[in-house]
Amino acid sequence: MPFDPDRPAPPGGMKHRSDCGYIIAGPDDRGCCLIHEMWVDPTHRGSGEGRALVDHVRTWARDQGLWPLVVHCSPGNQAGQAFYEALGMRAVAIVYQDDLEGGAESPRPGA
16 A cells, blocks of 8 residues: 555544555644545545545544545646545635745755
């Protein structure tokens, strides 16, 4: 599995594993439920496994009183965007990033 299948859930969060993947989620500082990481084996993508993992988090988040459910998806991850939209989610934010190249406080590795 890519990512880190042994990565623990965040404080107050949850981790759910299936035979084909896993999902990690937890509360943020605003009371939202944030999906931190999700992975489905490529041979099982399109089988409903990802939907089942997200549905597991949805149930958990409701039980915890956390809402809305939030996930960050890179602009270039069009398959991920299509997946989340098929689950009824909608894009609500644009995130800007400054890589701080050459910055004295955050030098790049190997720089």
